[in-house]
Amino acid sequence: MAKLITLFKLLPKAHQIALAILAIFTSLILMFPSEDAQASKQTSMEPSAKLESHTRYQVPLAFRSPSAPETSAKSDNSEDQTTLPTADDEAFSAHLSSLSSGSKTDQIIDRIDGELKAQQKALKEAAELENQVEYYEVTKGDTLGGLFNRAGLTAKDVYDITRLPLAKKNLLKIIPGEEIAISKNAQGELTELSYRMDKISTLVITKANDKYKETVNKKSLETRQSFITAKIKSNFWSAAADAGLSANHIMQLANIFGWDIDFALDIRKNDHFSLIFEQEYADGQFIRTGNILAAEFVNQGERYTAIRYKDGQYYSETGNSMRKAFLRSPVDFKYVSSNFNPRRLHPVTGQVKAHRGVDYVAAIGTPIKAAGGGKVIESSYNQYNGNYVFIKHNDTYTTKYLHLTKRSVKRGDTVKQGQIIGTLGRTGRVTGAHLHYEFIVNGVHRNPRTIDLPKSLPINRSEKAKFDGLSKQLMAQLKSNQAQQVASN
Ligand SMILES: [Zn+2]
Structure with a gap:
């Protein structure tokens, strides 16, 4: 009934008047009690008795591609008045005559019907002329x-x-x-x-x-939740895109887990991930991607989880901050070539010295980010390192970036985490374009991809109970969706 009323409001004035008149006659007819009318009255009562208002019903998330948003079948586009069916009048007269069929009122109905039609036509023409x-x-x-x-x-x-x-x-x-x-x-x-x-x-x-x-x-925006799960066959990007994740959400996901996982080098076949994310719609039309609310990533058997809290930050399901003092990788994975091939660990042959860093192979000009905040202690050039930048983060940590094409920081500069410090190149003693990245802890070279990184603060104590509630709910949602997905495969 509510739908009928909204539909009614959307109709042009002329239609509204015509329909009002029709409604009066329809109810007049319904007053002659016929069996049909009573029966339909009873069945129509049933659903409203079953569903209570102000009650939240569990509706499973849809497994559906966000890139192909479904177009809403109902014509609830208030701006599209001209596309409303003009066959309304005929449909209603048909309805009218079907209600009265076989009854004594046939003749009266026919006459009224004819008069109504003429009236509607006149009203419609007047309306068209006027507006x-x-x-x-x-x-x-x-x-x-x-x-x-x-x-x-x-x-x-x-x-x-x-x-x-x-x-x-x-x-x-x-x-x-x-x-x-x-x-x-x-x-x-x-x-x-x-x-x-x-x-x-x-x-x-x-x-x-x-x-x-x-x-x-x-138009009022409506936020819908969706679920996607995928297993990686060749690389992360194509697995995510094939599952229907937008480019925006793919990067969001990589950023959320980018503190724990080096998306450029550490993704392997059979790694898998699931996420619940939001999308915004207006009148059934996709408008934009929203936030990732919860996600799980299993990388080389290691499981990572992330929950978005109302402060806009991501925490693991137990409430630890995802954010760390260092990025796992100073290069965005999307730039790194063959980010999946494990044989690519040492792509630069002819290296005489023991290899004490990690190499990222990407196109010349790829932006290089400071893995953490700190002070630039070297920004220079020599025949071995080419253009290089060293950053001292504190007394314990230093990171080094070699073979750059261009340096965009000077010695003494203070840099923020993620700040672009230069671009990838092939300067110095190298056989191909790549970034050579070193991670030094107390003067010792360590593997930045596996080392335990210092964590930033967990969720505030006062928020912990609320966070735990949200985390449990979202994780349960993620699990039940995963189970449904498995069952449907
Ligand atoms: Zn190297």
């Missing part, structure tokens, strides 16, 4: 003046409208392919203009008493 919406597409080289001219409007209309601040900002910058909807009254004067500013906002300009007024209609 006809026409759509004008912006063509190449078009100006608002040109478009208004095509729409039969005047230069004064352009002038008046562009005195409104939002109209000035938006309508003077129209680009080919965009559309402006214009409604005029019977005298051919502009009554309403609408222009889609973005996927959710429409600028509406109305004219009343010779004055223009502008408003912005915003």
